[in-house]
Amino acid sequence: MKKGFLLPSVFKPIGWITFLVFLPFAIACLYYNFSIPWLQLYYPENPSTDDYNLTNELAFAGVIIGLLMVVFARLKHEDEFISKLRLESLQWAVVINYAVTLVSLFAFYGMTFFAVLAYNILTILIAFILKFYYSMYILKKNLAREEG
Amino acid sequence: MKNTIRVQRAIKNITQAELADLVQVSRQTINTIESGKYVPSTVLALKIARVFNISVESVFELEEGD
Numbered sequence: 001m002k003k004g005f006l007l008p009s010v011f012k013p014i015g016w017i018t019f020l021v022f023l024p025f026a027i028a029c030l031y032y033n034f035s036i037p038w039l040q041l042y043y044p045e046n047p048s049t050d051d052y053n054l055t056n057e058l059a060f061a062g063v064i065i066g067l068l069m070v071v072f073a074r075l076k077h078e079d080e081f082i083s084k085l086r087l088e089s090l091q092w093a094v095v096i097n098y099a100v101t102l103v104s105l106f107a108f109y110g111m112t113f114f115a116v117l118a119y120n121i122l123t124i125l126i127a128f129i130l131k132f133y134y135s136m137y138i139l140k141k142n143l144a145r146e147e148g
Numbered sequence: 149m150k151n152t153i154r155v156q157r158a159i160k161n162i163t164q165a166e167l168a169d170l171v172q173v174s175r176q177t178i179n180t181i182e183s184g185k186y187v188p189s190t191v192l193a194l195k196i197a198r199v200f201n202i203s204v205e206s207v208f209e210l211e212e213g214d
Binding site (some may be wrong): 079080082084139140142143146 | 150172180189
């Protein structure tokens with residue numbers, strides 16, 4: 001079997017840890033105006049609208065990269081059927097992602113809409129993780145049921 | 149597509165897990181192929197046929213509607 005572009009399976013726990021470490025950072029930045037002083041790029045003229053502190057960017061990037069690692073980490077035993085499951089989960093995740101985007105388009109307006117859109121960046125990764133690992137769980141359950 | 153893997157396994161007296169190990173896939177894959185939920189790649193089909201020492205057409209058969 002050709003090597004795909006999946007990461008080694010060790011990246012799954014690394015990804016979860018990264019995600020869980022950066023998630024509180026991101027929440028702190030968003031809701032508690034947390035910022036690390038030495039990450040300030042420069043002091044803008046208009047502090048209320050221009051944000052040149054990199055803390056929130058780093059926190060969000062950490063969350064995204066953590067989830068990306070979980071998505072692209074290979075399982076311990078990859079084979080062609082699991083590749084097919086992976087592809088189907090990815091297709092499903094894309095559709096769900098745009099369904100959420102379209103609903104948000106009409107449900108939220110103004111600044112709220114942009115905030116929702118920022119969360120929407122993660123929807124595809126989360127949808128894939130849920131669908132793929134749920135499919136694996138159902139598969140294992142069916143297998144155990146057939147065995148017994 | 150129909151397949152006779154279950155029959156061939158019984159003839160050769162091996163379990164799904166053993167067949168899976170022989171062709172280097174997971175047991176889930178063999179299970180889904182046997183139940184007709186998944187069509188294996190050509191390479192996998194050839195490997196399975198080779199385990200049973202018969203031709204691929206004896207294991208896998210096209211159905212109406214394929």
